[in-house]
Amino acid sequence: MMEINYEDLGLRVGLEIHQQLDTSSKLFCSCPTKLFEGSEEGIARIERYLRIARSETGEVDPAAIYEYMKGKKIIYLVPRGHVCSVELDEEPPHELNKEALAIATGIALGFKSRVVDEVHVMRKIVVDGSNTTGFQRTAIIALGGEVLDDEGVVRIQTICLEEDAARKVGEVDGVVIYNLDRLGIPLIEISTAPDIRSPEQTLRVASKIGLMLRLTGKVKRGLGTIRQDLNISIKGGTKIEIKGVQRLELLPKIVEYEVMRQLRLLEIKDELIKRGVRDEDIVFNIYDVTEVFKDTKSKLVRDKLRVGYKVYACVLKKFKGLLKVEVQPGRRFxxxxxxxxxxxxxxxxxxxxxxxxxxxxxxAEVRNLFKFLNADEGEDAVVITIGTEDRCARALKAVVDRARNALLGVPKETRVANEDGTTRYMRPQPGAARMYPETDIPPITIDDRIINEALKYVPKDPNTVYEELISKYSLSPEISKQLIKSPYLIYFYDLVKELSDEEVTPQYIASLLTIHLRSLKSEGVPIENIGIDVIKDLLNTLKRGEVSKDGVIQVLREYALNPKSPINELIKKYSKVDVNDVIKVVSKIIELNREELIKKKDKAFSIVMGLAMKELRYRVDGKIVAEVVKNLIKGLDQS
Structure with missing residues (x-):
């Protein structure tokens, strides 16, 4: 990787944090905010095509044009009980969810933002099919605010309340499938100013915002409930939007790789200028070059020609060698x-x-290709694609347009994050024509009643919470830090209040919610399947002495791997045995292996302990088994 001085490059990063709120109903109807988990029998299907419309100023948003030109058919899955005619755009939206408004306002107060006097719902054009209306409803709740960081204050620009989009569940052959269960779930959007100066600061600020949101106790948890978007620019580059980052730890790498990409694109620009390439040199001409490959040995090409496709090409004058320039790890121009x-x-x-x-x-085919196109093998690059004429023409025109933009350096675009931290092109950046007023919902005045309700949701200061966990609950500093970062923090207080005793101590509850769950996650166990009700049930059984602490972990492991398993059956499977049962098991093991144990007295404890735990694991604490084994093997000395 290249060494980068971010300060010299003038790196500027802005964050947009989108977090689902944990409300009882959706933003503009009374449907529940829980995702559908049933069978397909309860799902209806609706097919639609979406079209673009002009804004109130008569303009058409470029991102909307892009999506419309794809001509995709949309299939909406409509799970019964999770969707109503509001999501289907067959009924006007109901009034804005007051619970969601209070939570969003409380969060805004926590960031010292200036809450607006009146909330106006707007429409934001979205024509990718994720909204049945062709737009997303959004409303500014507050302006300003700040996030304190070691490298300085990061300003908050806006805090908005909006509806989440439908859940994309598939795409094949020009058909996109969305589940409408997620459409309309309240979402808070927190947008920062471009005050972030390094990849590491990006992670810290996003983590702090996420922590503040969790401290309200009114946000959803799990994959897909929070998403981070980034706006990244450097000197000489362009502000690039990067969408859909779900893993927080990926943020520094995304910033690092985007800076690398912009630097490499600027180098390509300089090289093109050095080669004397001008805008008018990069022209779109498409050629049918199927003849060149009629006898090809390439399986990739041959298989496509057999189904009737053709090979089309375009020439990029003086681009030779530039298409193999690495712009991000594993990705070239x-x-x-x-x-x-x-x-x-x-x-x-x-x-x-x-x-x-x-x-x-x-x-030989490459040489014939250049000859067929009358292109210069020493200077030019040729791009080919295989398919129908109309698709290939659109594809190669996009290639030529993008190549022409290489003369500008970094083209303005919206990108989407890959799992490895690299990014790929998603669509053009939207313009100002994207937003216009929602006429079906009247403005809402933020009065004292709403503010008083919002005060219940103002997140505590993280430092205050940290000190309280140490002083009041006797947690270690490390466990306290982990618990604050955990989505389970808000449940910790309730569990301690309801269940705490000599066996189920605050320290044990905290370690279960942090160390043990994190350990399960590192094993690949899907801990997102473990609801707080399951944890509460297990702690109750532990309190009653029905399971051991080891048993609690094993039940959680098996339940997470198969959440349809009846929890009571798993608890029964790993029910705790008493000391008398342990004595019986250990005594039997010693009796059956007496001769071997006498011969290997120095290893007797390990042998018996291993055999005993094989039978008793998860049903009794290991310390009890060890004590019984230690006492009973003393009898071997008298044999």
Whole structure:
């Protein structure tokens, strides 16, 4: 990786945190906010095509045009009991959810933001199918505010309350499938100013905002309930939007890789200028080059030709060698072009001469390709794609347009995060025409009643919580830090209040919610399947002496792996045995293995302990077994 001085580069990062609120109903109807988990029998299907409309100023948003041009069919899954005619856009929205408004206002007060006098709901155009209306409803709740960080104050620009989009569950052959169960769940959006100066600070600020949200006790947890978007720019570059980061720990890498990408794109720009490439040199001409590959040995090409597809090409003058420049780890400039081809043309990808010969395409075929196109093998690059003429034409035009934008350096675009921290092209950035007023919902005045309700949800200061956990509950500093970062913090207080005793101590509850659950997660156990009710039931059985502490962990493990398992059956499976039962088991083991144990007296404890725990594991604490084994093997000395 390249060494980067972010201060010299003028790095600027802004965050947009989107967090689902844990309300009893959706933002504009009374449907529940829990996702559908039933069978497909309870799901209806609705098919639609979405079209774009002009804003009130007569403009059309570029991002909307892009989505519309894809011409995709949308299938909506409508689970019974989770969706009503509001989500289907068959009924006007109901009044804005007052619970969600109070929570969002309380969060705003926690960030020292200035709550607006009157809330006006707006429509934000979205034509990717994730909203049945073709727009998302959003409302500014507060302006300003701050997040304190070691590198300085990061200003908050806006705090908005909006409806979450439908849940994308599939896409195949130009058909996108959404489940409407998530559409309309209240979502708070916190947008910071571009005050963040490093990848590490990005993580710290996002973590602090996330912590403040969790401290309200009114946000949802689990994968998909919180998403981070980033706006990243450097000197000479462009503000790039990166969408859909769900893993917090990925943020520093995304910033680092985007800076790397912009630097490499600026280098490509400089090289093009050095080569004397001008805007008018990069022209779109599409050529049918199927003839060049009629006898190809390439399986990739041959298989597509057999189904009737053709090979089309375009020439990028003086681009030779630039398409193989790495812009991010594992991604080259050619990959950037391929992203555009896929998104605009719907093709599976492109092949370019900077990576040939390859894919079974021979050196002779490459030479014939250049000759056929009358292109300069020493200076030019050729891009080919295979498919129908209309798709290939759209794809190659997008490639040429993107290549032309290379003369600008970093084109303005919206990108989406990959799992490894790299990003890929998603769509053009939306313009000002994207937003206009919602006429079906009257403005809401923020009065004293709403403010008083909101005060219940103002998050505590994290430092105060930290000190309280240590002083009041005798937790260690390390456990306190982990608990504050845990989504279970809010439940800790309730569990302690209701269940705490000599066996179920605050310290044990805290370690269960942090160390033990984190350990299960590291094993690959899907702990998101473990609800607080399950934890509460287990702690109750532990309090009654029905399971051991080891048994609690094993029940959680098995339940998380199969959440449809009846919890009572698992508790019964690992029910605690008393000391007398342990004595019987250990005595039997010693009797059956007496001769071996006498011969191996120095290893007798380990042998008996291993056999006993194999039978008693998770049903009794290991300390009790060890004590019984220690006492009973003393009898071997008298044999």
């Amino acid at each position: 050619g990959t950037e072009l391929a992203d555009y081809a896929r998104e605009w043309g719907g093709v599976s990808g492109i092949i370019h001469t900077d990576e040939l010969p390859g894919y079974g395409i021979s050196d």
